[in-house]
Amino acid sequence: MSSFYELVPDASNLIESQRSIGYTFETAIADVIDNSISADATRVDINFDSRQKYVSILDNGYGMSKNELLQAMKYGSKSIFDSRDQEDLGRFGLGLKMASFSQCRKLTVISIKEAEFSGATWDLDVVKNQNAWLVQVLDDVEIKSTINFSELAKLNSGTIVIWEKFDKLEQSADFNSNFNEALEKAENHLSLVFHRFLQEDQLHIFFNQREIDFVDPFFVSNKATQPKSSDVLFETTRNARIDVKPYIVPYQKRLSQKERHILKKYEHNTLGSGLYIYRNRRLIAWGKWFRLVRPNELANLAKIQIDIPNTIDDLWEIDVKKAQLNIPTSLKAQLRNIITKSIGESERVYKYRGTKRNKDNLQYVFDRVEKDNKVSYYLNMDNPLIKQLQDNLSDSDIILFRALLRQIEEHLPLDSIQYDMASNKEIEEHENSDDEIYEEIMLLLNNQITEKGKKVLLNSLKYSEVYSKKTALLARIERELNG
Numbered sequence: 001m002s003s004f005y006e007l008v009p010d011a012s013n014l015i016e017s018q019r020s021i022g023y024t025f026e027t028a029i030a031d032v033i034d035n036s037i038s039a040d041a042t043r044v045d046i047n048f049d050s051r052q053k054y055v056s057i058l059d060n061g062y063g064m065s066k067n068e069l070l071q072a073m074k075y076g077s078k079s080i081f082d083s084r085d086q087e088d089l090g091r092f093g094l095g096l097k098m099a100s101f102s103q104c105r106k107l108t109v110i111s112i113k114e115a116e117f118s119g120a121t122w123d124l125d126v127v128k129n130q131n132a133w134l135v136q137v138l139d140d141v142e143i144k145s146t147i148n149f150s151e152l153a154k155l156n157s158g159t160i161v162i163w164e165k166f167d168k169l170e171q172s173a174d175f176n177s178n179f180n181e182a183l184e185k186a187e188n189h190l191s192l193v194f195h196r197f198l199q200e201d202q203l204h205i206f207f208n209q210r211e212i213d214f215v216d217p218f219f220v221s222n223k224a225t226q227p228k229s230s231d232v233l234f235e236t237t238r239n240a241r242i243d244v245k246p247y248i249v250p251y252q253k254r255l256s257q258k259e260r261h262i263l264k265k266y267e268h269n270t271l272g273s274g275l276y277i278y279r280n281r282r283l284i285a286w287g288k289w290f291r292l293v294r295p296n297e298l299a300n301l302a303k304i305q306i307d308i309p310n311t312i313d314d315l316w317e318i319d320v321k322k323a324q325l326n327i328p329t330s331l332k333a334q335l336r337n338i339i340t341k342s343i344g345e346s347e348r349v350y351k352y353r354g355t356k357r358n359k360d361n362l363q364y365v366f367d368r369v370e371k372d373n374k375v376s377y378y379l380n381m382d383n384p385l386i387k388q389l390q391d392n393l394s395d396s397d398i399i400l401f402r403a404l405l406r407q408i409e410e411h412l413p414l415d416s417i418q419y420d421m422a423s424n425k426e427i428e429e430h431e432n433s434d435d436e437i438y439e440e441i442m443l444l445l446n447n448q449i450t451e452k453g454k455k456v457l458l459n460s461l462k463y464s465e466v467y468s469k470k471t472a473l474l475a476r477i478e479r480e481l482n483g
Helices: 011-018 025-038 066-072 095-101 124-130 140-144 149-153 175-193 195-199 257-265 310-316 329-352 384-392 395-410 414-422 434-446 451-461 471-482
Strands: 043-049 054-059 106-113 116-123 158-164 204-207 231-235 240-248 274-279 282-288 302-308 366-371 374-379
Touching: 011 095, 011 124, 025 043, 025 054, 025 095, 025 158, 025 175, 043 175, 066 106, 066 116, 095 106, 095 116, 095 158, 106 149, 116 124, 116 140, 149 158, 175 195, 175 204, 175 282, 195 282, 231 329, 240 329, 302 310, 302 329, 374 395, 384 395, 384 434, 384 451, 434 451, 434 471, 451 471
Parallel strands: 043 204, 274 302
Antiparallel strands: 043 054, 054 158, 106 116, 106 158, 231 240, 240 302, 274 282, 366 374
């Protein structure tokens, strides 16, 4: 007759093997902060010292009693099948331990709740030596001697997580450099993944007493950003609501200096077009289309914010690190339709780059001609400079001049320009000074024989793409003509 036999996992081997699950320093810290947010914290202080070799993460959340703390220190402290609070950012009950041990060998947690302190330490060297699931429960003296305890003691409730024994970072000869680089990446990561909490003033994160700023991937404060109509999808088997909000972000030349700096700063952590998927407003995955569509370069202005609740984690296959997911098959067709519509909007913005063609009678340097789904660009032969230059040339020179213009039209480096714009490279404009433009206009006017001809030409320059924004300069020249 069959029987059951309990197989207790080998403590040291299991923990050591799970240390390489794929956390980075920044995703590990973010996972700890998830617990702070779930505990209703409004402030998180991340303090660190490369000489003493520690990182502490202090929050002012509701704290834990001794029993609650020991439960939190337990592997799989909460079942994946348990219903979670609507705002809970947890997932498997593994994050605190696995995130911490991916970076260090010693984890200490001290908490205060209802004026009672409790503390415990996991030390992987102890686990290895004893090969047992042994956690050290700290007494009052040990609690008060822990790193940055004095900061926790100022709070009515809260928790501090302390990392020590950074064996992976210490393998390098230059620990200080690697440690500081890891913290810099962590700051950038937290500024992005928690940007909505920071933006809405619901959370403040400090790095060694310096508050970090949020990074908004949609640049909503930029007037050129175009929010599009929201959509709502429903996962019928769970009665779960999924909110979808598309944005068309500005062409790079219309970004502020700060926004351009952000793009450059995050060029290796792409803030490009694609889906931005949030779980309880915490950014999980971003900057890609998840194979839902095959966008061309013109789609690089479309970004789509997707908000999912924590009740459908399993359907989205969110991993323990809360850094990867898969879109449910049942939602792909609906999302594909929304994406296609948004890409169409992005293409229109990209083609015109904010310029309103055929409006206000503006004379453009280039004319855009679309025919049979093909686009061509031609020099505008009504440009005042071109017209006047042709009038002043001999017949043979006119032939050469037109040949030059034809070469410019036929050999515009469109592929190179398109690649540079799609790569978010800043394209520098060449702009003459007002003095140079003044001399240019006066040369044009002086070639007019009559005063009436000069006034007609000057008036036409007001509607030229090149000169239309030089209103003050044109007004000055007009005053001079009227003497």
